Amino acid sequence: MVALPAMATSDHGHGKHAGHGTKAGHEHQEMRTAEGFGTVQSITKDGNSVVLAHEPIAELRWPAMTMELALADPALAEGIDAEERVRFVLRQTGETDYVIVSIEQVRAQ
Secondary structure, three states: OOOOOOEEOOOOOOOOOOOOOOOOOOOOOOOOEEEEEEEEEEEOOOOOEEEEEEOOEHHHOEOOEEEEEEEOOHHHHOOOOOOOEEEEEEEEOOOOOEEEEEEEEOOOO
16 A cells, blocks of 8 residues: 655645655654544545545644545545544554554544
8 A cells, every 4th residue: 555645735834744854864753643634525436535624733743624534445535424533543654654544534522
């Protein structure tokens, strides 16, 4: 599985995410995970990624924005529809690359 880079569609004044350069020599960098909440805007036709309007993700220093994020497995999107509120977990796969490893509907209480 190839992880796609996280692509922001919102201009938040940082170009790429703040602190996310393309420095060489970080082969042994610890890959981290982060949790987020947002609303699904769409799921790509091939099922390999979703477009999410997510809330700020403090762990990554990401502001609220709309982005396309790769899914670790297309089966993760089964049962998820556009306009649904979701909780998701991202895993870092490269210096600036993240993939969704878990996504689930957030039910209204």
